[in-house]
Amino acid sequence: MTYDNRIARLDKVSKRYGAIVALDGIDLDIHRGELLALLGPNGAGKSTSIGLLLGLHRADAGQVSLFGRDPQDIEARRRIGVMLQSANLPPTLKVRELLRLTASYYPELRTLGECAEVAAIQDLMERRYADLSGGQQRRVQFALALVGRPELLFLDEPTVGMDITSRQSLWAAIRRLVAEGCAVVLTTHYLEEAESLADRVCVIAKGRVVSEGTVDALRARVAVRRIRCVTSLVDTVVADWPEVISVERQPEGRLSIATASAESVVRRLLDADPSLSELEVQRAGLAEAFTEITRETDAADAAREAA
Amino acid sequence: MNMIDSTSSPVMTAGRLFNAYVQEARAECLRYLRTPSFLLPTLLFSPVFYIMFGIVLAKANGPEATRYLLASYGTFGVMAPGLFGFGVSLALERDSGLLTLKRAMPMPPGAYLVGKMCMALLVAAIVSTILLVLAIFVAGADMTPTRVATFYLVEILGALPFCGLGLLLSTLVKGQGAPGAVNLVYLPMAFLSGLWFPLSVMPGFIQAIAPIWPAYHLDQLALSAVGLGQGGVALHALVLVGFTAVFLTLAARRLRRHG
Numbered sequence: 001m002t003y004d005n006r007i008a009r010l011d012k013v014s015k016r017y018g019a020i021v022a023l024d025g026i027d028l029d030i031h032r033g034e035l036l037a038l039l040g041p042n043g044a045g046k047s048t049s050i051g052l053l054l055g056l057h058r059a060d061a062g063q064v065s066l067f068g069r070d071p072q073d074i075e076a077r078r079r080i081g082v083m084l085q086s087a088n089l090p091p092t093l094k095v096r097e098l099l100r101l102t103a104s105y106y107p108e109l110r111t112l113g114e115c116a117e118v119a120a121i122q123d124l125m126e127r128r129y130a131d132l133s134g135g136q137q138r139r140v141q142f143a144l145a146l147v148g149r150p151e152l153l154f155l156d157e158p159t160v161g162m163d164i165t166s167r168q169s170l171w172a173a174i175r176r177l178v179a180e181g182c183a184v185v186l187t188t189h190y191l192e193e194a195e196s197l198a199d200r201v202c203v204i205a206k207g208r209v210v211s212e213g214t215v216d217a218l219r220a221r222v223a224v225r226r227i228r229c230v231t232s233l234v235d236t237v238v239a240d241w242p243e244v245i246s247v248e249r250q251p252e253g254r255l256s257i258a259t260a261s262a263e264s265v266v267r268r269l270l271d272a273d274p275s276l277s278e279l280e281v282q283r284a285g286l287a288e289a290f291t292e293i294t295r296e297t298d299a300a301d302a303a304r305e306a307a
Numbered sequence: 308m309n310m311i312d313s314t315s316s317p318v319m320t321a322g323r324l325f326n327a328y329v330q331e332a333r334a335e336c337l338r339y340l341r342t343p344s345f346l347l348p349t350l351l352f353s354p355v356f357y358i359m360f361g362i363v364l365a366k367a368n369g370p371e372a373t374r375y376l377l378a379s380y381g382t383f384g385v386m387a388p389g390l391f392g393f394g395v396s397l398a399l400e401r402d403s404g405l406l407t408l409k410r411a412m413p414m415p416p417g418a419y420l421v422g423k424m425c426m427a428l429l430v431a432a433i434v435s436t437i438l439l440v441l442a443i444f445v446a447g448a449d450m451t452p453t454r455v456a457t458f459y460l461v462e463i464l465g466a467l468p469f470c471g472l473g474l475l476l477s478t479l480v481k482g483q484g485a486p487g488a489v490n491l492v493y494l495p496m497a498f499l500s501g502l503w504f505p506l507s508v509m510p511g512f513i514q515a516i517a518p519i520w521p522a523y524h525l526d527q528l529a530l531s532a533v534g535l536g537q538g539g540v541a542l543h544a545l546v547l548v549g550f551t552a553v554f555l556t557l558a559a560r561r562l563r564r565h566g
Contacts, residue, residue, distance in 0.1 A: 054411040077413040078317060084411065088403035090334070092341035097334060104330035105413045107317040148413070 005032040007152055007183060008053050013062035014207075015048055022048040024207035025062065030152065035174070035184045037198035039191070041294065045207040046187045047085070050154055053185070054082060066152075078107055081150035083141045085157045091130030095121060095140050098129060099147055106148030118173050119143035120166075134161040142170060152183045159193060171197060203293050210297045219283055221293065225262040228254050228280040231273045241268065254278070327415050331422035339426050345391065349430055353384030354437050356503075362446045371535060373448040378529035379502045381438050381458065382522060385466045386493060388430035392423055393473030394480075394489040402482030424470050431466035435459055450533070457532035465525040468547050471554030472521065478561040496522050521550045 008030040015023040023045045030036055030053075038046045051057045052064045055071030069076040089098055099112050116122045119142045124132060132140065138161060145153055155174070159167040167190075174197055178184055188194055194201055194215065201218050203211040211218060224245065230253065238257060239247040243265050245258040259265045262281050269276055339345050361376035400406045409419060439455060442448040450458075473489070480488040497503060499513055500522035506514050517523040524543040530536045531543075 056407060056411055074413050074415070077411070078319060080413075082408065082411045084404060084408050086404045087408040088405055089408075090338040090405070092338045093334060097337065101330050101334045102412065104323070104327040105415070107319040107323060154411075 006030065007032050008066045008185075009063070010049060010052065010059075011063040011065075013049075013052060013059045013064055015052065015057065015060050021207055023052075023059075026204070026208055028202060028209060030183060030185055032151070033178070033181050033183050034199045035178050035186065035197055037194035037201045038185065038187045038204055039194055039201060040204035044204045046204055047156065048207075049204065050156055050185065050187065054080075054154060078105075078148065079151045081145035081148055081153045083138075083145040083153075083155045083158055085160070087141065089129050089137070089141070089144075092128060094126055094128055095132075095143075096125045098140065099125075099143060102144045103147045108149045110147055110149050112147070115143045115147050118146060118176065120169055120173070135163060135166045138162055139166065139170070142173070146177065146182075150182060152185070153177065155184060155186045157187055157189065159188070159190065167193075205294050205297050206301070211293045218293075223260040224258055225260075226282045227257040227259065227262055227265060227269070228278070228282075229269065229276050230278045231255050231269065231276045233269070233273050233276075238269075241265065324415060328418045328421055331414070331418040332425035335422035335426040336429050339392065339396075339430070345396075346430070349384075349387045349391065350434060350437065352387070353380040353434060354441060356380050356383070357438055357441055358445075362441065365446060373442055373446040374450070374533040375505070375530070375535055377438055377442045377446075377448060377450075377458070378533050378535065379526060381435055381462045382465065382500075382526045382529050383497050383502045384434035384438065385431040385462045385525075386469045386497065386522060388427040388434075389466045389469030389471075390473040390476070390489050390493050391486075392427045392430070393470050394476040394492075395473075395485045396423065397474065397477035398480055398485035399482045401477070420474070424467070427466050427470050427473075428463055431463050432459070435462040448533075454533050458529065461525070461528045461532045465528065465547070468521045468525070468551045468554065471551045471558065475554045475558040475561070478558050496520050499523075500526055502526060518546075521547060524550075 006029045010023075010026050010028040012025050012027060013023055014021070014025050026045065026049065028049060038049065040046050048057070052059055053066055053071055055066070055073075055077060058072075064071055066073075066076040067079055071077065093101075096112065099115060103109050103112070110118075112125075113122075116125055119139045121136070121139050121143055124136055124140065129137065129140065138158065142155075142158060145155070158174075159170055162170065171193070174184060174186075178197075184197075186194070186197065198215055201211075201213065201215055202209050203218070211221065213221075228250070233255070235247050235249055235255065238244060238255065243259050243261045245260065247258075248256050250256050257265060266279070266281065269279075357376055357380045361373050361380065365372050397406070406419075410416075435458065439450070439458065443450050443455075472492070476489055476492060477485065500506075500517055500520040501509065502522060506517055506523075524546045527536065527543045528540060528547075531538075531540050
């Protein structure tokens, strides 16, 4: 028996709701201690994947396992923490009471004080849940997710409705848990969130994993780079160069050029305009990579349908 | 999967499991005792009716009216926490995602229902106490200690069939429609079971169909408890147990099928 550090798996899993195919033979592994970000457009199958791993639904086909068990087995779920996208907790209970209740479901506990400290809710413990702001409620939900010392934490869109400061403090808290060895599955719409936290990113589209790898690997898959500079060259002239994909003039007057061969375009730019200044070359961000990958998948699908 | 992962599951001791039930019941009681929109109608309706008809207008109704109405309004009072505590709150919690979150967390599945049941029984006990205090100290009803004890027992346990009915209703209606649907069951059933006006003054047809309502049987048991029964206690109790079993079976089947 070889050592296998996969703690949760979807193995060729399919799930449909009526005529809609939510998952189409998806494979997904979650390894001990890693932070995996699931990205994808709405309706891609992220929530269904999470729902299956939490034992909320049953797969139509394929295997779902959590710590080697069926996720509907409560023993398996005693090792996870959960923060869902929308959950209205009882409004009249105090934060301390919510924490104590959730703690009672688990065999091993983090102290309430430690949870409060990690989630930065020490000053909210005696307040009623209904009296908290949206961002504060999210922090309380995060504290509930970690009270049972989970080995695997599911965070579904954790920072929706948070301002930038609370978002960054939550990111810090997530990094701290990962450093302690807790694995995290994160779904998010904020690409910078995945970029700043994830060891590994899975892009899901149309019920399948269309791309998987580190953030850098994902970006490298997309050859496009972006050149920005201040130049007197006319937009349309640059746009006609063969290697240039697109050109746009930015509000502050800079020219922004997308290209797959940045080096030759830069050489040509410098030759054409000796007074060119403020040159910048950047690899595409995750946002561009993400758009590119979903577009590729769409194109491949269209080609297959046409054939 | 490797050996370490499958064998190193942390163990939930029986004590901690029991604690989960206790905490769930505690949280459920606390949250509803702090929710006036649930608590006030439940706790006020039957005592207010009792004050009006059992105390203020009692002289017109004869000497036994104070006890008769204690049974009727007691029954009316203990129906509500089960029907609303299960029917409305469960339907709302399914809509709001709370039930989904609890299902995803390792909450012992029974704890949720047991917690709501404890809450319903607690509120039933409070309603019964308020009515008993009014009956004994204000209306001067002839309540021996045996009658008091039997009344408590009947009314508190009598909340259970309505917990079952509430649970069943919650599987049939969507969240926002739940309060209306539950009232549509609660109020007509109370009327048709003779809780507002004695069945003897009602049309023969309504008298004839009264035994199909669980509230009718509970009222008959409550009347026996206060010394005005017409017998058949064992049968009424058995019918209520039967109703509870049927409601729970149907609800369990719908919950399994539709989640």
